[in-house]
Amino acid sequence: MSQIATNAQSVDELGAAPQLTALDRCDSCGAQAYIRVRVATGELLFCAHHGKKYEEKLSAIAESWHDESSRLLENQGA
Numbered sequence: 001m002s003q004i005a006t007n008a009q010s011v012d013e014l015g016a017a018p019q020l021t022a023l024d025r026c027d028s029c030g031a032q033a034y035i036r037v038r039v040a041t042g043e044l045l046f047c048a049h050h051g052k053k054y055e056e057k058l059s060a061i062a063e064s065w066h067d068e069s070s071r072l073l074e075n076q077g078a
């Protein structure tokens with residue numbers, strides 16, 4: 001239980017249940033957040049765009065990476 005997940009790409013930590021709502025907003029642009037990153041100092045929220053933008057930097061320090069951006073694809077269809 002004390003093991004810290006180092007694989008920041010894990011997206012299925014809690015199955016398909018969405019944890020982010022329309023009230024959760026991107027820290028960078030204020031759009032609806034679909035990505036939640038937990039770091040030592042707290043939590044960061046990002047929209048799909050900014051989540052991808054900062055993923056490379058944050059993945060090094062992220063303790064967990066929760067990504068619901070796939071919901072965007074589902075909602076928008078092909």
Ligand SMILES: [Zn+2]
Nearest residue numbers: 026029047050
């Ligand atoms: Zn954003």
